[in-house]
Amino acid sequence: MDDMDNRDAAFPELPPGEDFAFTRGRGDVLLIACGALAREIVALIEANRWRAFDVQCLPAIWHNTPSRIPEAVRRLIRDNKSRYRSIFVLYGDCGTGGLLDKVLAEEGVERIAGPHCYSFLTGNERFDKTAEEDLTTFFLTDYLARHFDKLIWEGLGIAAHPELLPLYFGNYTKLVYLAQTRDPALEAKAREAAARLGLAYEYRFTGYGELGLALTARA
Amino acid sequence: MSGDDELDLRSLNDEELTQQIHDDLYDGLKEEVVEGVNILLGRGWAPYKVLTEALVEGMRIVGIDFRDGILFVPEVLLAANAMKAGMAVLRPLLIETGAPRLGKMVIGTVKGDIHDIGKNLVGMMMEGAGFDVVDLGINNPVEKYLEAIETHKPDILGMSALLTTTMPYMKVVIDTLKEKGMRDDYLVLVGGAPLNEEFAKAIGADAYCRDAAVAVETAKELMARRHNRLAANA
Numbered sequence: 109m110d111d112m113d114n115r116d117a118a119f120p121e122l123p124p125g126e127d128f129a130f131t132r133g134r135g136d137v138l139l140i141a142c143g144a145l146a147r148e149i150v151a152l153i154e155a156n157r158w159r160a161f162d163v164q165c166l167p168a169i170w171h172n173t174p175s176r177i178p179e180a181v182r183r184l185i186r187d188n189k190s191r192y193r194s195i196f197v198l199y200g201d202c203g204t205g206g207l208l209d210k211v212l213a214e215e216g217v218e219r220i221a222g223p224h225c226y227s228f229l230t231g232n233e234r235f236d237k238t239a240e241e242d243l244t245t246f247f248l249t250d251y252l253a254r255h256f257d258k259l260i261w262e263g264l265g266i267a268a269h270p271e272l273l274p275l276y277f278g279n280y281t282k283l284v285y286l287a288q289t290r291d292p293a294l295e296a297k298a299r300e301a302a303a304r305l306g307l308a309y310e311y312r313f314t315g316y317g318e319l320g321l322a323l324t325a326r327a
Numbered sequence: 328m329s330g331d332d333e334l335d336l337r338s339l340n341d342e343e344l345t346q347q348i349h350d351d352l353y354d355g356l357k358e359e360v361v362e363g364v365n366i367l368l369g370r371g372w373a374p375y376k377v378l379t380e381a382l383v384e385g386m387r388i389v390g391i392d393f394r395d396g397i398l399f400v401p402e403v404l405l406a407a408n409a410m411k412a413g414m415a416v417l418r419p420l421l422i423e424t425g426a427p428r429l430g431k432m433v434i435g436t437v438k439g440d441i442h443d444i445g446k447n448l449v450g451m452m453m454e455g456a457g458f459d460v461v462d463l464g465i466n467n468p469v470e471k472y473l474e475a476i477e478t479h480k481p482d483i484l485g486m487s488a489l490l491t492t493t494m495p496y497m498k499v500v501i502d503t504l505k506e507k508g509m510r511d512d513y514l515v516l517v518g519g520a521p522l523n524e525e526f527a528k529a530i531g532a533d534a535y536c537r538d539a540a541v542a543v544e545t546a547k548e549l550m551a552r553r554h555n556r557l558a559a560n561a
Contacts, residue, residue: 264400
């Protein structure tokens with residue numbers, strides 16, 4: 109699959125407004141998000157000139173320690189509930205094993221649908237359809253392609269200890285780069301990452317997928 | 328060994344050498360661990376004593392520091408690799424000399440999931456603790472668990488999952504065991520990053536094990552309780 113349906117058609121990418129840049133602290137809808145989505149969220153806000161949103165992010169590195177996410181989200185909700193008209197959470201379940209959903213139900217706050225960002229950026233239904241063939245796939249998003257060296261190559265200790273590579277990636281056969289933007293430099297990085305991990309490479313353009321749709325509905 | 332500042336393991340007494348093996352395991356120094364194991368064997372230590380006092384105890388310390396956030400996954404994997412190398416030396420000797428066996432475990436990652444780092448650590452630590460371990464690998468459908476149970480007749484069934492989307496499959500396996508009237512014949516232990524106690528209870532597992540060290544302790548405790556129960560009913 110070289111190029112997926114462009115789900116951004118639902119909200120055409122507008123040229124960035126000269127007079128519109130996202131500014132934190134404005135807007136009456138708070139988006140609580142994973143730091144790995146910050147750039148994409150701001151890009152969408154600016155491209156669509158949405159004035160409704162404010163954004164607070166939690167560390168992207170918590171991807172590796174998801175047990176920290178639910179209570180941190182709860183704290184942000186409680187600290188901010190009285191200051192915003194509404195709050196929306198931009199996390200999938202993200203390895204919290206249902207605990208994030210439990211917190212959100214208790215706090216009366218909704219989140220974007222889907223188990224993780226690979227799924228909602230692709231589109232949850234479409235992601236499910238290829239789940240079986242993607243069993244041995246390692247996914248990169250724009251964020252992960254950009255920070256591959258820091259988060260994966262160095263972060264998992266492979267740079268210092270190449271003998272760890274088969275322990276982490278021995279069961280994978282393919283790296284799929286789920287691209288949010290058309291960026292040849294990032295694509296080159298993703299392709300190189302696949303080669304370094306010894307995996308086949310595939311490019312799938314997703315755009316912002318259901319992230320864009322979810323924000324459009326709340327703008 | 329070479330180099331002026333390198334330690335000659337042979338110059339250490341038994342206690343110092345055991346301590347040094349703990350340190351070398353902690354630092355993931357595979358060759359040094361193997362050398363230490365061979366020296367202790369050469370001094371007449373029983374393979375089981377080397378396994379428990381040098382390797383298992385060393386990994387126990389690694390496990391504690393992992394739980395406390397002092398060590399991270401890469402360091403634990405390096406330590407595990409070093410332990411694995413030491414176990415490779417000891418395994419044939421343990422078979423020859425015999426060692427206390429605590430029970431048998433069948434373990435595997437569930438269907439739809441290919442993550443096996445945690446599962447492999449549990450398998451290794453269980454083996455080190457005296458359990459026979461049958462590792463089914465990754466992506467196991469319920470049929471594969473049933474077949475392994477039939478073939479190997481384990482005491483414990485261990486299931487692992489890293490994904491929120493695959494962890495519910497553990498319930499499929501447990502429910503199938505119930506349907507076949509086999510559930511109570513086995514202890515079912517589950518683990519994996521997105522799991523928690525509540526989930527384990529909800530799907531009908533005997534226990535959730537947050538890491539390899541907990542898995543070993545839980546398995547020992549539940550096996551002891553099971554023996555006591557069987558003895559009381561006899």
